[in-house]
Amino acid sequence: MSYAVDFAAVSTVGLESSPVAATLAGLRANEARYFKNKYDHVFTVEPAADAEETIAWVSRILADERGIVIASPPLEATTFQVEDTKWAYVFYESGLSINVLYALEDGGKRAVGFKLSDGMEVPDELSSFKFARQKSKLAGTIRGSYFVIKGEY
Secondary structure (H helix, E strand, C coil), X not given: CCEECCCCCCCCCCCCCCCCHHHHHHHHHHHHHHHHHHHCCCCEEEEHHHCHHHHHHHHHHHHHXXXXXXXXXXXXXXXXXXXXXXXXXXXXXXXXXXXXXXXXXXXXXXXXXXXXXXXXXXXXXXCCCCCEEEEECCCEEEEXXXXXXXXXX
């Protein structure tokens, strides 16, 4: 069952098995607020079991571009298009959030972003990345990093 993320009343619905469920829920709400404010888009997620195609697409990009395989199980995911950009998000049990920004026109921005929930360690598979910190009222301290996608997906 899909879930429209409410950034006014942050909930751990769908993320309860995460050891950092509260901060992961804040991170998810932070993304929902961004898309609502910038694009008037309602950020809706679905359980990983219902989002296999999205998770496979994100996993393929990670594997093909950087040889990365995420060890933590995915809990939720979403994919949607805003303007001329396809977005995908996967939220993992460890507290990791991965997003793919993929411009549909050639030459547009294409990147993978990583965000770590407050309270989680950097996963071994992402230890080569440097993470910048940003403060969020909803998520505490978010640590983020990214890489540019070179291939076609």
